[in-house]
Amino acid sequence: MAIDYFQLTGKTALVTGASSGLGEHFARVLASEGATVVVAARREEKLAELVADINANGGTAHALKLDVADKNSVADAFATVERDIGGIDILINNAGVATAPTRFVEMSEEDWHWVLDTNLNGAWRMAQAAAKQMIAKGTAGSIINVGSIYGLHTGVLKANYNVAKAAVVQLTKSMSMELSRNNIRVNSLCPGWFYTEMNEDYFSSEAGEKYIKGFPTKRLGRLDELTVPLLLLASNNAGGYINGSSITVDGGLVESPI
Numbered sequence: 315m316a317i318d319y320f321q322l323t324g325k326t327a328l329v330t331g332a333s334s335g336l337g338e339h340f341a342r343v344l345a346s347e348g349a350t351v352v353v354a355a356r357r358e359e360k361l362a363e364l365v366a367d368i369n370a371n372g373g374t375a376h377a378l379k380l381d382v383a384d385k386n387s388v389a390d391a392f393a394t395v396e397r398d399i400g401g402i403d404i405l406i407n408n409a410g411v412a413t414a415p416t417r418f419v420e421m422s423e424e425d426w427h428w429v430l431d432t433n434l435n436g437a438w439r440m441a442q443a444a445a446k447q448m449i450a451k452g453t454a455g456s457i458i459n460v461g462s463i464y465g466l467h468t469g470v471l472k473a474n475y476n477v478a479k480a481a482v483v484q485l486t487k488s489m490s491m492e493l494s495r496n497n498i499r500v501n502s503l504c505p506g507w508f509y510t511e512m513n514e515d516y517f518s519s520e521a522g523e524k525y526i527k528g529f530p531t532k533r534l535g536r537l538d539e540l541t542v543p544l545l546l547l548a549s550n551n552a553g554g555y556i557n558g559s560s561i562t563v564d565g566g567l568v569e570s571p572i
């Protein structure tokens with residue numbers, strides 16, 4: 315009998331930044347494989363729409379208001395999940411922000427800290443809370459930190475984002491070493507460019523279209539091209555021996571000189 319490597323029935327996945335973009339897609343994918351999904355972000359009305367849609371299509375979803383940059387919000391979120399659902403098996407640590415391209419010498423303290431507080435400190439906070447809950451419950455968990463190709467090479471005019479994502483990749487490696495003894499895998503998914511709220515203004519502009527023409531593929535990624543890489547890392551049946559890895563999904567962009 316064929317093994318269904320990606321099936322997640324009986325698992326619970328918490329997806330941060332699920333109110334739009336990649337996170338919304340990840341939540342739909344995990345629900346379609348049978349996982350109960352907890353969709354988390356700050357915009358509750360967006361989460362409510364997503365929950366209604368997933369539930370209407372035969373999945374099981376719950377909304378959770380969450381600000382990853384606020385330690386009390388993260389603590390409350392995990393307490394709520396524990397009380398209402400019991401705990402999580404999978405964390406998709408996806409919430410993130412970016413500032414407009416800015417020269418290093420012109421970057422404000424505010425922009426520096428905003429990106430680091432969300433993309434790195436928020437990811438660390440969520441990962442630590444998830445790992446503690448998984449260890450306490452003896453869960454064979456999977457934590458997926460959403461990095462970026464800018465965690466692996468250096469984008470121009472985005473020192474704050476480059477530093478945060480490079481640190482997320484290193485955080486992934488550090489966590490994987492320490493948590494493998496607890497049967498928890500930690501990997502990072504590093505996308506190239508995908509059209510989302512984060513970049514829609516730029517990629518709708520002439521400059522953005524010109525930039526895309528310089529990619530090896532001459533196109534952005536499609537969200538469905540992240541589906542199998544996500545499931546590979548999420549599912550213990552599929553990715554049980556993958557730990558501490560960073561998987562790029564970027565059409566080769568990270569190796570190009572652009």
Ligand SMILES: NC(=O)c1ccc[n+]([C@@H]2O[C@H](COP(=O)([O-])OP(=O)(O)OC[C@H]3O[C@@H](n4cnc5c(N)ncnc54)[C@H](OP(=O)(O)O)[C@@H]3O)[C@@H](O)[C@H]2O)c1
Nearest residue numbers: 331333334335336355356357381382409410507508510512
């Ligand atoms: N799009 C790309 O090309 C690309 C490439 C590589 C990596 N990434 C990474 O992918 C992740 C998702 O980005 P995206 O492209 O999907 O952008 P997006 O559509 O702007 O989504 C970002 C998500 O993060 C949430 N978020 C932001 N700050 C938050 C906070 N303090 N607490 C909780 N949630 C927060 C937002 O929800 P609320 O505003 O409702 O809180 C939103 O759901 C990010 O980590 C990004 O760096 C994106």
